[in-house]
Amino acid sequence: MKFDTDTYREILDALMRNKRRSFLTGFGIFWGLFMLLFLIGGGNGLKQLLEKNFEGFATNTVIIAANETTKPYKGFKEGRSWNLQYKDIERLKAMVPELEVVTPLLPEWGRTATRDEHNASCSVKGVEADYVKVQAPTMKFGRYLNQVDVMHKRKVCVIGERVWKTLFPDGDDPCGQYICVGGIYYQVIGVDVCTSNINLWGNSADEVTIPFTVMSDIMNSGDKVGVICTVGGPGVNMNELEGRIRQVIARQHYIAPDDKEAMRLLNMEVMFSIIDNLFRGINFLIWLVGIGTLLAGAIGVSNIMLVVVRERTVEIGIRRAIGATPRDILTQIILEGIVLTTVAGMSGIVFSVLLLNLFEVITKHQAVFQIQFGTAVAALLLLMLLGLLAGIAPAYRAMHIKPVDAMRDE
Amino acid sequence: MLIDLHNIHKTYNNGQPLHVLKGIDLGIGEGEFVSIMGASGSGKSTLLNILGILDNYDEGEYWLDGKLIKNLSEKEAAHYRNRMIGFVFQSFNLINFKTAVENVELPLYYQGVSRKKRNELAMHFLEHFGLADWAMHYPNELSGGQKQRVAIARALITNPRILLADEPTGALDSKTSVEVMDLLTELNRTEKVTIIVVTHESGVANCTDKIIHIKDGIIGETTLNEQHKASIFGTTTIMK
Numbered sequence: 001m002k003f004d005t006d007t008y009r010e011i012l013d014a015l016m017r018n019k020r021r022s023f024l025t026g027f028g029i030f031w032g033l034f035m036l037l038f039l040i041g042g043g044n045g046l047k048q049l050l051e052k053n054f055e056g057f058a059t060n061t062v063i064i065a066a067n068e069t070t071k072p073y074k075g076f077k078e079g080r081s082w083n084l085q086y087k088d089i090e091r092l093k094a095m096v097p098e099l100e101v102v103t104p105l106l107p108e109w110g111r112t113a114t115r116d117e118h119n120a121s122c123s124v125k126g127v128e129a130d131y132v133k134v135q136a137p138t139m140k141f142g143r144y145l146n147q148v149d150v151m152h153k154r155k156v157c158v159i160g161e162r163v164w165k166t167l168f169p170d171g172d173d174p175c176g177q178y179i180c181v182g183g184i185y186y187q188v189i190g191v192d193v194c195t196s197n198i199n200l201w202g203n204s205a206d207e208v209t210i211p212f213t214v215m216s217d218i219m220n221s222g223d224k225v226g227v228i229c230t231v232g233g234p235g236v237n238m239n240e241l242e243g244r245i246r247q248v249i250a251r252q253h254y255i256a257p258d259d260k261e262a263m264r265l266l267n268m269e270v271m272f273s274i275i276d277n278l279f280r281g282i283n284f285l286i287w288l289v290g291i292g293t294l295l296a297g298a299i300g301v302s303n304i305m306l307v308v309v310r311e312r313t314v315e316i317g318i319r320r321a322i323g324a325t326p327r328d329i330l331t332q333i334i335l336e337g338i339v340l341t342t343v344a345g346m347s348g349i350v351f352s353v354l355l356l357n358l359f360e361v362i363t364k365h366q367a368v369f370q371i372q373f374g375t376a377v378a379a380l381l382l383l384m385l386l387g388l389l390a391g392i393a394p395a396y397r398a399m400h401i402k403p404v405d406a407m408r409d410e
Numbered sequence: 411m412l413i414d415l416h417n418i419h420k421t422y423n424n425g426q427p428l429h430v431l432k433g434i435d436l437g438i439g440e441g442e443f444v445s446i447m448g449a450s451g452s453g454k455s456t457l458l459n460i461l462g463i464l465d466n467y468d469e470g471e472y473w474l475d476g477k478l479i480k481n482l483s484e485k486e487a488a489h490y491r492n493r494m495i496g497f498v499f500q501s502f503n504l505i506n507f508k509t510a511v512e513n514v515e516l517p518l519y520y521q522g523v524s525r526k527k528r529n530e531l532a533m534h535f536l537e538h539f540g541l542a543d544w545a546m547h548y549p550n551e552l553s554g555g556q557k558q559r560v561a562i563a564r565a566l567i568t569n570p571r572i573l574l575a576d577e578p579t580g581a582l583d584s585k586t587s588v589e590v591m592d593l594l595t596e597l598n599r600t601e602k603v604t605i606i607v608v609t610h611e612s613g614v615a616n617c618t619d620k621i622i623h624i625k626d627g628i629i630g631e632t633t634l635n636e637q638h639k640a641s642i643f644g645t646t647t648i649m650k
């Protein structure tokens with residue numbers, strides 16, 4: 001095969017001067033590549049948008065909550081209510097040393113925070129300082145609660161983004177100011193703008209977080225704890241710890257060892273792995289659909305080129321009659337296929353990149369939709385290979401057109 | 411003899427076998443201007459295609475300039491078609507998405523001649539044929555006579571020794587037919603190109619020096635026509 005500029009002029013002429021034909025032939029490839037890249041980019045962006053909801057949340061968290069018993073045990077009837085106690089925290093720490101964090105949480109919903117004439121509905125949660133290891137805050141102003149706040153029962157709070165924006169419409173740093181929740185004034189010490197929505201006790205933007213001890217006093221809950229959050233150390237499999245956690249608490253509260261209903265264990269690890277699997281599935285579908293469309297495009301190109309070669313029988317016959325060798329014809333058709341798929345594919349790449357960029361603008365750059373440069377290059381190489389393959393059958397047919405075919409009536 | 415045919419047979423095998431050429435013996439010397447006449451379906455085009463190495467034959471021998479044209483490789487055949495033989499078709503067979511000049515230079519493309527040189531040479535030919543103004547036009551913008559002259563220019567650009575024309579005036583009116591035949595006559599006289607024209611028309615045949623009649627797949631009588639008096643319509647017109 002010769003690859004001089006003259007050959008390319010000849011090929012470009014043949015393609016450019018039959019624009020409609022070339023367009024129709026290339027469209028399948030254009031669409032296939034566009035779909036593949038757009039789906040990859042879109043899938044990634046969507047994943048990132050969704051992942052924002054889990055931001056800062058420790059993935060190996062198990063949350064423990066009490067529920068009514070469903071089995072009689074040690075003289076207690078079924079249907080008994082019980083509560084987690086602060087002592088359970090000490091017990092868990094002692095009996096299950098693999099747990100890095102064991103921290104209590106007392107939530108309360110449907111409260112209203114006020115400041116001057118501003119009102120914001122909110123949920124209140126009392127936590128200890130090490131709650132940050134369960135869910136890392138994203139502090140916009142000030143600081144998070146610390147253990148001194150908890151020990152001294154300071155009336156301080158960290159507020160969520162929406163509470164801050166509603167109570168401080170000017171958008172000023174609210175630290176040092178006071179807000180009122182349920183008749184008690186708290187000094188704001190920080191604003192947490194974490195986007196995580198995994199919060200089981202309401203949207204973090206609507207939250208007012210106060211020291212656990214203060215919450216405990218307000219609710220007059222004594223030794224009671226709403227839920228206990230535990231986080232495993234690095235490399236600890238929370239699934240394997242679940243049984244021991246149950247055992248430690250069940251024994252203390254006279255709950256039948258096989259009464260699963262009496263104690264809710266929410267294993268975030270399982271949830272995260274479900275979501276992970278979901279995305280793996282989505283990704284698989286994306287590739288399946290994308291590659292499928294691309295392949296269909298390539299087969300389409302091959303098919304149309306076959307028809308086109310038949311249509312061009314006389315032209316090719318003339319070329320043969322004036323001295324083209326079968327190899328000249330073969331080269332021409334294969335190169336035409338490659339050039340066509342490359343140009344069409346590049347347009348597909350450019351179009352998908354532009355559209356993905358638009359998505360980024362629309363979603364205010366919260367996520368990266370754009371495909372990586374390497375992906376585009378790989379797609380281009382794949383494309384040229386497909387172009388080569390697509391051209392083979394038509395070129396083979398064209399090669400067998402004989403000079404006498406120039407005589408055929410059109 | 412430049413062209414020597416011995417007992418050429420050709421059978422088409424599409425469905426019902428059709429024995430078209432039944433033993434053609436023919437010799438044509440260098441610089442001759444010959445026409446082949448015969449009834450429709452008598453095998454004139456078939457014979458010309460074999461002469462032009464556009465098609466192959468089943469039996470016999472075809473010697474071209476001392477070389478046996480049989481079982482040639484595609485490359486060799488292409489080489490002969492490109493360098494030795496120019497072919498002119500009844501329906502012109504120009505490539506419609508190429509301009510006149512691009513059509514003319516195409517045989518040189520397959521010789522690997524540079525674009526610039528091709529273009530120069532093609533323009534030179536078109537000028538010679540009075541088509542310089544039409545060089546950048548596409549075939550569908552040309553008249554039949556212009557198209558056929560472009561086609562002849564294309565056939566001649568590689569400077570072939572033989573020009574084969576299958577009813578070159580078949581699609582032209584009598585006036586343009588005369589123009590085309592004058593062009594061929596001039597080529598034969600000045601460039602010494604060996605020309606073989608297949609035709610139905612006695613007027614066209616009359617322009618040539620020798621008329622070969624083909625009938626039922628064999629060569630019938632051969633008329634010498636040096637005086638160009640074969641046509642009852644006179645020597646300067648071609649009646650349609």
Ligand SMILES: Nc1ncnc2c1ncn2[C@@H]1O[C@H](COP(=O)(O)OP(=O)(O)OP(=O)(O)O)[C@@H](O)[C@H]1O
Pocket residue numbers: 422423424428430448449450451452453454455456457610
């Ligand atoms: N490719 C082909 N396949 C089958 N039969 C063919 C083919 N080409 C020609 N024939 C048949 O061979 C016979 C001779 O054809 P040819 O074209 O040589 O005739 P011709 O003398 O040129 O006729 P015309 O004056 O009409 O052009 C005809 O009967 C034709 O139908």
Ligand SMILES: [Mg+2]
Pocket residue numbers: 454455456576
């Ligand atoms: Mg014919």
